[in-house]
Amino acid sequence: MRITxxxxxxxxxxxxxxxEIGSSRILLDCGLFDSDRIDPASQNRQLAFDPQTLDAVVVSHAHNDHIGRLPFLVKQGYKGSIYVTPATGDITSIMLRDSARIxxxxVRQAHIRQPHIAxxxxxxxxxxxxxxxxRLERVPYSEPREIAPGIILTYHDAGHVLGSAIVQIDYQEEGRPRRFVFTxxxxxxxxxxxxDPTIVKDVDVLxxxxxxxxxxxxxxxRLMKQLHAIVARAIRLQGKIIIPAFSLGRTQRMVYCLQELFATTKLRPIPVYVDSPLASRLTEVHRDYPDAYTPEARALMDKDPLYFGSKYVEYCQSFDDSRRLNYQRGPLIIISSSGMCEAGRIRHHLRHIVSEPDNAVVIVSYQAENTLGRKLSEGVERVQILDQWYDLNAAVYVLDGFSGHADRNDLAWWYEQTGGGIEHGFIVHGEPPSMEALVPVMQPFVKNPVHIPDLHESFEV
Known part of the structure; x- marks a missing residue:
């Protein structure tokens, strides 16, 4: 097998x-890079392979950094199946329609700013x-599916977001069985x-x-205790809590955590507003898959007439509803996209609260370098929001443990559970310090040196 x-x-x-397994070519994910989608020079517009030569596309989950270029792939000539879990298929349809609209x-705004340029x-x-x-072909967890001659795909629950999957691909090489796994x-x-993420054993390439x-x-x-203290502070000070959250996964997780907090402690419930039309649509999909959640989560949510909803949780649809929140008195909680504070309604909520010390911003997910979310989490003195500068006086709490991503200990646990004996290991999807720190964690379970590949680098394994 060759992997690039x-x-x-x-x-x-x-x-x-x-x-590349024999004569078959299979693409795992086709996600967006962190660059301008409408820039003609964007990395997102460059495919280093011919889409028409692909035999199958396998998707791990429906975040944009994993699915964001799938329509572009089809536009460039891909005509085969795109394999997804059932929930990922439903979410992908919503996410990418929204992406096309944005x-x-x-494009319209670019024309307004520079009407003399096409x-x-x-x-x-x-x-x-x-x-x-x-082209979406839905494959449930644990049901093997032949996606090319002699190549079998099996999805396992990754526990990251609804529908997320560990990708297992089994095939024969020179008469012996081989197993490739992409986490x-x-x-x-x-x-x-x-x-918890499903364990996969007998892995040859990881x-x-x-x-x-x-x-x-x-x-x-401990995270729940910290969240309890933050909400108690808002109640005491009559303040507002702003939670920037990705529309998929983090929003639903935070709504659930607040439901759990109000149900299992003496804390007085306060209004929770989910201000993202996309998150509202994605939450409807989450309600369609009750079997995806732990028994404990189902028992808690079954008490309300609607999963991820109750008498104190309100989903805002119109921009007028969103704008009214800025003039509503606390205590209240606003969960809004985007998770890194770079777009969406979150910016005008932050603009209204960051200068007041009674308010709080709660960072609950990974923040990429140079984003507004990263600046907030680093505790800068002033922040630029929508072309204006504001003093950052609000309390900022970084609870990135609410992230849907495994940490160093979770990854080490998962590698150990595979049983080791892995022939080849590769580390992707991280900033360089994270990748380099993970090499010695993975290496005891891999026979050959673990690699951190460069862009477009290929390996024969």
């Missing part, structure tokens, strides 16, 4: 890995998304809502994510 890494190399975004708006084309249009949706994004253990490979995150019970 076309993304998520020494960075978090752009997941895309090409497997790109079209970005507006660039979007990376893809709505009809490209519809063609892509037609996708592994979830944390014992975090209440989703089950490609692993490394987002928090250099960190040991707080355990769930």
């Amino acid at each position: 890494f076309h993304g998520a190399t020494r960075q978090v975004t752009g997941s895309a890995h090409l497997l 790109q079209r708006e970005d 507006a660039p084309d979007p990376l893809f249009e709505q009809f490209d998304v519809e063609w892509m949706v037609e 996708g994004d592994l979830g944390r253990r014992k975090t209440g809502l989703l089950p 490609v692993s994510e490394s987002t928090y490979g250099d960190k040991e995150l707080e355990p769930y019970d």
Whole structure:
């Protein structure tokens, strides 16, 4: 087998890995890089392989850094199946339709700013998304599926977000069975809502994510105590809590955690507003898959008439509803996209609260370098939001243990559970310090030296 890494190399975004097994060519993920989608020179517009030569595309989960270029792949000529879990298929359709809409708006704004310059084309249009949706083939967990002659795909629950999967590919090489495993994004253990990542044994080749490979995150019970203290402070000071959260996964997790907090402690429930139309649509998908959650989570959510909803949780749809929150008195909690504070409604909420010391910002997910979210988490004195500067007087709490990504200890546990004896190991999807810190964690379970591949680097394994 030959594997070539076309993304998520020494960075978090752009997941895309090409497997060549005999005459078959299989692409694992086709995600967005962290660059402007409508820029003609964007890395997102460059495919280092011919889409028409691919036999199959296998998707690990529905975050944009794993699915964001799928419509572009179809636009460039891919005509085969795109394999997903059932929940990932539902979420992908919503996420990429929203992405096409945003790109079209970005093009319109670019034309307004520079009317004398021809507006660039979007990376893809709505009809490209519809063609892509037609190619989705849903594969449930633990049900082997032949995706090319003699090549068997099996999905396992990764526990990262709804529908997320560890990708197992079995094949024969010179008469002996071989097993390739791509972790996708592994979830944390014992975090209440989703089950722990599934263990896979008898692995020959392993490609692993490394987002928090250099960190040991707080355990769930301690995170809940910290969240309890933050909410109690807001009640005491009549303040507002702003939680920037990705529309997929983190929003639903935080709603669940607040439901658990109000149900299991003496803390007085306060209004929780989810201010993201995309998150609202994705939450509807989450309600369609009750079997995806742990028995404990189901028991708690069954008490309310609607999963991820109750009398104190309100989903805002219109921008007028969103704007009214800025003039509503606390205590209250606003969960809004985007998770790194770079776009969406979160920015105007932050603009209204960051200068007041009674308010709080709670960072609950990974923040990429140079983003507003990273600056907030680093505790800078002043921040620029929507072209204006504001003093950062609000309290900022970094609870990145609520992330859906496994930390160093979770990854070490998962590697150990495989039983070791892995022939080749590769580390992707992380910033360089995280990748380098994870090498000695993985190495005891891998016979050959663990590699951190460069972009477009190939290996025969």
